[in-house]
Amino acid sequence: MGDKAHAHPGAAGGAPAADRPSAVRNVVLVGPSGSGKTTLVEALALTAGAVNRAGRVEDGATVSDYDEIEQRRRRSVQLSLVPVAWDGCKINLLDTPGYADFVGELRAGLRAADAALFVVSAAQEAQSVAATTRAAWEECALVGMPRAIVVTHLDTARTSFDDMIRICAENFGDDDPDAVPPLYLPVLGAEGADGHAPLTGLTGLLSRRILDHSSGERTELPPAPEQEEPLRAARNRLIEGIIAESEDESLMDRYLGGEDIDVATLIADLERAVARGSFHPVLTAAPAAEGARQGIGTVELLELITRGFPTPLERTPPVVTTPSGKPRPAPVCDPEGPLVAEVVKTSSDPYVGRVSTVRVFSGTLRPDDSVHLCGHGLDATGHAPRPCHEAEIRVGALTSPFGRRQNALDRCIAGDLVCVARLGEAETGDTLSAAGDPVLIEPWSTPDPLLPLAVRAHGKADEDKLSQGLARLVAEDPTLRLEQNPDTGQVVLWCLGEAHQEVALERLRSRYGVQVDAEPHRVPLRETFAGRAAGRGRHVKQSGGHGQFAICEIEVEPLPPGSGIEFVDKVVGGAVPRQFIPSVEKGVRAQAAKGLAAGRPLVDVRVTLLDGKAHSVDSSDAAFQTAGALALREAAAESRIQLLEPVCEVSVVVPDDYVGPVMSDLSGRRGRVVGTEQSAGGRTLVRAEVPEIEVGRYAVDLRSLSHGTGRFDRTYARHEAMPPQIADRVRAEPANGSPGA
Numbered sequence: 149m150g151d152k153a154h155a156h157p158g159a160a161g162g163a164p165a166a167d168r169p170s171a172v173r174n175v176v177l178v179g180p181s182g183s184g185k186t187t188l189v190e191a192l193a194l195t196a197g198a199v200n201r202a203g204r205v206e207d208g209a210t211v212s213d214y215d216e217i218e219q220r221r222r223r224s225v226q227l228s229l230v231p232v233a234w235d236g237c238k239i240n241l242l243d244t245p246g247y248a249d250f251v252g253e254l255r256a257g258l259r260a261a262d263a264a265l266f267v268v269s270a271a272q273e274a275q276s277v278a279a280t281t282r283a284a285w286e287e288c289a290l291v292g293m294p295r296a297i298v299v300t301h302l303d304t305a306r307t308s309f310d311d312m313i314r315i316c317a318e319n320f321g322d323d324d325p326d327a328v329p330p331l332y333l334p335v336l337g338a339e340g341a342d343g344h345a346p347l348t349g350l351t352g353l354l355s356r357r358i359l360d361h362s363s364g365e366r367t368e369l370p371p372a373p374e375q376e377e378p379l380r381a382a383r384n385r386l387i388e389g390i391i392a393e394s395e396d397e398s399l400m401d402r403y404l405g406g407e408d409i410d411v412a413t414l415i416a417d418l419e420r421a422v423a424r425g426s427f428h429p430v431l432t433a434a435p436a437a438e439g440a441r442q443g444i445g446t447v448e449l450l451e452l453i454t455r456g457f458p459t460p461l462e463r464t465p466p467v468v469t470t471p472s473g474k475p476r477p478a479p480v481c482d483p484e485g486p487l488v489a490e491v492v493k494t495s496s497d498p499y500v501g502r503v504s505t506v507r508v509f510s511g512t513l514r515p516d517d518s519v520h521l522c523g524h525g526l527d528a529t530g531h532a533p534r535p536c537h538e539a540e541i542r543v544g545a546l547t548s549p550f551g552r553r554q555n556a557l558d559r560c561i562a563g564d565l566v567c568v569a570r571l572g573e574a575e576t577g578d579t580l581s582a583a584g585d586p587v588l589i590e591p592w593s594t595p596d597p598l599l600p601l602a603v604r605a606h607g608k609a610d611e612d613k614l615s616q617g618l619a620r621l622v623a624e625d626p627t628l629r630l631e632q633n634p635d636t637g638q639v640v641l642w643c644l645g646e647a648h649q650e651v652a653l654e655r656l657r658s659r660y661g662v663q664v665d666a667e668p669h670r671v672p673l674r675e676t677f678a679g680r681a682a683g684r685g686r687h688v689k690q691s692g693g694h695g696q697f698a699i700c701e702i703e704v705e706p707l708p709p710g711s712g713i714e715f716v717d718k719v720v721g722g723a724v725p726r727q728f729i730p731s732v733e734k735g736v737r738a739q740a741a742k743g744l745a746a747g748r749p750l751v752d753v754r755v756t757l758l759d760g761k762a763h764s765v766d767s768s769d770a771a772f773q774t775a776g777a778l779a780l781r782e783a784a785a786e787s788r789i790q791l792l793e794p795v796c797e798v799s800v801v802v803p804d805d806y807v808g809p810v811m812s813d814l815s816g817r818r819g820r821v822v823g824t825e826q827s828a829g830g831r832t833l834v835r836a837e838v839p840e841i842e843v844g845r846y847a848v849d850l851r852s853l854s855h856g857t858g859r860f861d862r863t864y865a866r867h868e869a870m871p872p873q874i875a876d877r878v879r880a881e882p883a884n885g886s887p888g889a
Contacts, residue, residue, distance in 0.1 A: 164233035169563035179267030181246035184300035191443035196232035249645035252627030263457040393421035460563025479510035487511030523578030541572035597642035606663035617660035635672035674792035683783030685775035697763035698771035724760035735776025745789035792867035802858040817842035
């Protein structure tokens with residue numbers, strides 16, 4: 149793809165570094181959980197010589213040893229960076245989690261990368277592509293990410309490679325199955341007793357050569373006679389697909405006329421089509437066998453990455469503005485240009501502290517540089533971005549990560565990725581720019597966390613560290629939202645799912661030394677009067693010296709929803725002196741805030757002060773406050789107090805096949821479906837109004853109901869009267885133990 153790029157060792161530790169943007173390839177591995185992304189990263193690192201045996205770096209830490217939690221679950225839960233060098237290029241491999249709870253990490257990886265390896269497991273997708281796989285593909289398509297498809301686990305799946313090609317073409321062909329062709333055909337060994345045939349090599353369709361790994365070494369062989377016909381048919385389909393994508397309109401006529409198109413011309417057109425994102429070739433890969441130095445298909449993948457994937461020079465730059473929002477020219481991928489970089493990930497190291505993974509879009513980042521840090525947090529549907537923050541900071545040490553090892557670098561040029569230690573209070577999504585020319589990169593979108601997790605400090609020592617630990621946790625992961633609920637007094641972490649909750653609690657404990665206890669999330673209920681009522685508050689005490697004397701009579705009537713509390717003075721003749729009328733109101737409002745029947749705040753009532761009595765000596769502000777509160781309590785005792793619960797407007801988007809079950813489920817949650825409408829891609833939008841108590845775990849339940857294909861958002865609509873049978877149960881519980889969301 150143009151002139152030959154060059155990569156060279158970094159300043160120390162043999163870390164790969166690039167001297168120009170054309171020497172960089174930023175590749176994100178995308179796919180569902182269990183598809184083999186992390187294993188593939190390890191295999192590519194082994195083939196590139198970055199490790200000395202599968203999954204091991206030179207100091208003995210595993211490549212997949214990114215996080216203690218991952219090791220325990222054998223599942224990636226965060227974005228991880230592994231740089232390797234191949235054919236004069238530095239390749240930044242970005243391994244993303246495949247589980248739906250960590251889609252925020254996937255989107256960060258898509259922001260940092262210029263192309264994607266989409267990993268599909270034949271063992272998982274033997275019959276059809278799962279919904280989670282299609283969702284990951286749609287995430288890539290949404291940002292226009294060039295992709296190649298890698299089929300893994302072919303040697304253990306009860307399926308054929310032809311079936312996988314058909315499945316991929318049907319699901320990822322974008323109405324053009326010829327845009328998803330295989331570049332290599334698998335070579336299978338003898339079938340074992342379990343019915344599985346091991347993968348022993350690949351047959352290159354363009355080269356017409358077999359790449360055999362049966363001996364443990366990669367050797368090239370000519371195809372056997374019985375392989376010629378299937379090879380010819382597959383090769384013709386590939387060539388036709390490449391020519392259809394070619395910008396040379398004469399190629400098709402020449403090919404149909406019987407001309408043998410030069411392989412170099414086909415490869416060049418293939419590379420351009422892949423870089424444009426209109427062609428998604430399919431490859432097969434398997435990790436290295438015991439004692440082998442290369443995995444099957446890993447060399448071919450590295451060649452595709454270096455020769456067929458776009459360089460940072462070909463990426464459409466992100467939109468930038470001034471910190472005040474004025475448009476600025478797009479950054480140019482030039483190491484000599486003004487600095488424009490973005491923090492795509494924030495993590496914590498027990499020894500170094502906060503570590504920021506930075507993508508440099510323009511300029512060159514060096515240790516000890518003074519830069520401008522600016523950020524407004526990542527946006528998300530349903531809640532506002534975090535407050536804008538700016539600071540002039542000094543850049544710490546630059547390192548290239550590999551497992552637990554950090555290799556020092558002396559610079560990071562435009563197009564490259566680097567880790568920066570102690571970058572002030574930088575958060576994920578923040579922009580780094582030249583100190584004298586600050587800019588702000590438009591943030592990428594993050595999903596709105598809709599599963600609440602209420603936490604409290606386990607002990608006194610944890611109370612002192614809780615707020616700081618939570619703040620750091622949210623700075624690292626923008627898909628977490630922190631809320632201090634003023635109505636319930638709870639500290640709530642809003643998460644994307646149960647696995648996300650579990651990881652958040654574990655990180656609080658292991659990274660920040662904060663032990664917390666989870667508690668049921670409480671929904672902010674309200675109380676109101678169901679009808680008119682009257683009350684008399686009498687506070688008369690004599691205990692030597694000045695006594696306490698205050699009497700007031702009030703009337704309470706309900707108001708329309710959203711009216712709050714209205715206080716009206718209708719005292720005549722000075723029965724209650726003017727200076728004490730505000731005291732009565734203060735007492736009424738204080739009691740309303742505490743609640744009456746169930747300890748919930750009282751709302752939507754008009755309290756009218758009608759009459760009262762005072763004493764020239766013993767009446768006081770405190771006495772009339774107490775009398776006002778007593779009057780309201782007496783009125784409540786003579787009336788029916790109605791509990792109000794918050795109602796949400798819920799919008800659910802699901803494939804058409806799941807509309808019926810979703811509507812039935814919403815009805816079972818006391819929801820009212822208010823409408824449906826067709827959405828793009830064979831999906832339906834269902835709108836409903838549902839009590840908040842009933843949708844607390846809906847993020848988990850919808851995922852189960854729709855097999856991972858549904859998504860929803862919710863917004864507060866209003867408070868409504870709670871059904872009597874549920875209200876009676878709530879009244880029987882303490883105020884801090886109401887039904888939770």
